[in-house]
Amino acid sequence: MTAQYRLDDVGMRYGEAEVLRGVSLRFDEPGLVALAGPNGAGKSTLLGIMAGLRSGYTGGCFLNGQSVPHWQRRDFARHVAMVPQSLKLDFPFTAEQVVLMGRTPYAGGLFESPQDWDAVERAMQLTDTLEFRSRDFRALSGGERQRVILASALAQEPRALLLDEPTTFLDLQHQLTIYDLLRRLSREGLLVITVTHDLNLAAAYSDRVVALRKGQVVADAPPCDALSVEKIREIFNVEAEWLQRPGGKAWIAYGD
Amino acid sequence: MGIDPVTPARAARVLLLALIFTAAVAVVTPLIGPSSISLTKAFRGEWPDAQMFFGVRWPRTMLAMLAGGALAVAGVLFQALLRDPLATPYTLGVSGGASLGAVIAICFGLHSLAGLPALWAAALAGAAVILVIVLAVAAEGRRLSSFTLLLAGITINSVVTSLIMLLHNLASVGQTFAIVHWLMGNIDPVDAPTLIALAAIILPLCFAVCMAARQWNLMSVGEEWAAARGASPQRLLLIGYVVGSVLTASVTAITGPIGFVGLIVPHALRLRLGGDHRLLMPASFLAGAAFLTICDTVARSIMSVEIPVSVVTALIGGPFFIAILRSKRRSLWL
Numbered sequence A: 001m002t003a004q005y006r007l008d009d010v011g012m013r014y015g016e017a018e019v020l021r022g023v024s025l026r027f028d029e030p031g032l033v034a035l036a037g038p039n040g041a042g043k044s045t046l047l048g049i050m051a052g053l054r055s056g057y058t059g060g061c062f063l064n065g066q067s068v069p070h071w072q073r074r075d076f077a078r079h080v081a082m083v084p085q086s087l088k089l090d091f092p093f094t095a096e097q098v099v100l101m102g103r104t105p106y107a108g109g110l111f112e113s114p115q116d117w118d119a120v121e122r123a124m125q126l127t128d129t130l131e132f133r134s135r136d137f138r139a140l141s142g143g144e145r146q147r148v149i150l151a152s153a154l155a156q157e158p159r160a161l162l163l164d165e166p167t168t169f170l171d172l173q174h175q176l177t178i179y180d181l182l183r184r185l186s187r188e189g190l191l192v193i194t195v196t197h198d199l200n201l202a203a204a205y206s207d208r209v210v211a212l213r214k215g216q217v218v219a220d221a222p223p224c225d226a227l228s229v230e231k232i233r234e235i236f237n238v239e240a241e242w243l244q245r246p247g248g249k250a251w252i253a254y255g256d
Numbered sequence B: 001m002g003i004d005p006v007t008p009a010r011a012a013r014v015l016l017l018a019l020i021f022t023a024a025v026a027v028v029t030p031l032i033g034p035s036s037i038s039l040t041k042a043f044r045g046e047w048p049d050a051q052m053f054f055g056v057r058w059p060r061t062m063l064a065m066l067a068g069g070a071l072a073v074a075g076v077l078f079q080a081l082l083r084d085p086l087a088t089p090y091t092l093g094v095s096g097g098a099s100l101g102a103v104i105a106i107c108f109g110l111h112s113l114a115g116l117p118a119l120w121a122a123a124l125a126g127a128a129v130i131l132v133i134v135l136a137v138a139a140e141g142r143r144l145s146s147f148t149l150l151l152a153g154i155t156i157n158s159v160v161t162s163l164i165m166l167l168h169n170l171a172s173v174g175q176t177f178a179i180v181h182w183l184m185g186n187i188d189p190v191d192a193p194t195l196i197a198l199a200a201i202i203l204p205l206c207f208a209v210c211m212a213a214r215q216w217n218l219m220s221v222g223e224e225w226a227a228a229r230g231a232s233p234q235r236l237l238l239i240g241y242v243v244g245s246v247l248t249a250s251v252t253a254i255t256g257p258i259g260f261v262g263l264i265v266p267h268a269l270r271l272r273l274g275g276d277h278r279l280l281m282p283a284s285f286l287a288g289a290a291f292l293t294i295c296d297t298v299a300r301s302i303m304s305v306e307i308p309v310s311v312v313t314a315l316i317g318g319p320f321f322i323a324i325l326r327s328k329r330r331s332l333w334l
Helices: A043-050 A073-077 A095-106 A114-126 A142-154 A172-187 A199-205 A229-236 B008-031 B039-044 B049-082 B094-107 B118-139 B146-170 B173-184 B192-211 B213-221 B223-227 B233-255 B261-273 B277-301 B309-327
Strands: A005-014 A017-027 A031-036 A058-063 A080-083 A160-164 A191-195 A208-213 A216-221 A240-244 A250-254
Touching: A005 A043, A017 A043, A017 A058, A017 A216, A031 A043, A031 A172, A031 A199, A043 A058, A043 A160, A043 A191, A073 A080, A073 A095, A080 A142, A095 A114, A095 A142, A095 B213, A114 A142, A142 A160, A142 A172, A160 A172, A172 A191, A172 A199, A199 A250, A208 A229, A216 A229, A229 A240, B008 B049, B008 B277, B039 B049, B049 B146, B049 B192, B049 B213, B049 B233, B049 B261, B049 B277, B094 B118, B094 B146, B094 B173, B094 B233, B118 B146, B118 B233, B146 B173, B146 B233, B192 B213, B192 B233, B192 B277, B213 B223, B213 B233, B213 B277, B223 B233, B261 B277, B261 B309, B277 B309
Parallel strands: A031 A191, A031 A208, A080 A160, A160 A191
Antiparallel strands: A005 A017, A005 A058, A208 A216, A240 A250
């Protein structure tokens, strides 16, 4: 079964500051969704609510018809995986051990089962992390770490994958590789929702762009509509221009 | 540089080695001391070997084993919960509470409380009071997190420490001596029922903590990391803090605060074995038991007077630890 999200009039404040207001969204089918918007628009908070990591919001957030806080945690973790922006470890774990932790929601005992190992192997293969599986996570480069974190989330074998700026620390080649992978996974039935600041990646890869500004949804459409020149001006307050490359995809150029 | 993951085979291999080493320490250390003991005579029940072995040195070794193992496990647990490699069983104030209780008992000249020796009872009561206060402060008005726990624990620990200093200052000379003696920590032989009671607390708790190792793995990475993988960080923090405190308090009540074991044993093992608590925790129990027993044996036999065991744990442990750090910087794994 695929994951279906429904958000009804979600609002959230941190003290005085209102970070989300009246957010209603539906995610009914698999696909790659880019969550865009300026800093402080509430993207990460929204992702946190959907991942079951934030409480104290108003309105409702439902996964497959059931309110997220009412899910049994282990069961929820088998449906939804979250990839944080970065991860700092204070203790020596190998890359493989970090990925293995993704199998905890399936744990039946103290050690991993053969199925657990299969899932870990697959996740590390997909993210191209097998070659440094036995190295200390802390000794890896930022991009390598990010791929290991993604592998750990994939090892959860989720139906929905939530990512908070997953490619911030990645070089160009790995940015594209990761987005290729995310698109492939979404074609295979995964709902992928990723926060991104890179409008060109969003335009090139996503099926749908949801844009937030000051805690409200200001666009929810396929990329060519959600990222039109007018919308970009409204959302980000910058001038942009779609450039058609000969024989290729269009490209968004910003600034003067 | 490669490292194997923690599989049942690797865990069994490492823990078996540790078990053999610790068992050897348990058998050999009671034989060491100012007067030599013959193991065969002791087992034949001949005087004085049997009395010395079974009445004095064996209980002392057992106490050191239980105390060392419990402190090391509590250390690993607190380090994981607080995500702080420098956390010790004493960071969060529980042993401070135990010390304050004991110091109060000394100052008021109490001899027995609730059927227990006054020092133990007062120390346990002090630890319990501090445990409740720290939890109340840490969880007041917001969610319990490792940060609020650390903040509350450290603050209350320093308040308790200054109260101890105040009482120390007001005490008579005789009391001052007793206070200092207690605060330095000592492995004094205890009778069999006490040992059995201590074992009945420590062994099941340590076993349960080890069985939850995968949860501590998650917590040692982060609370959101754990929550996103099906764990309940707040509940784990609460349970971990209470269990670690019970372990620490039950040891501290009998021995006083013995430093370094809960810090250095987990640290040294983590360098060799990696961060996976499925291996780290049971190995810490065994190594902590062996380490404190060896230190105590040195403390009681190296000079004509007994020196405080805390002095030895630091004097042996410090250089040993630095040697490990230096030699293993490049290949961190066993």
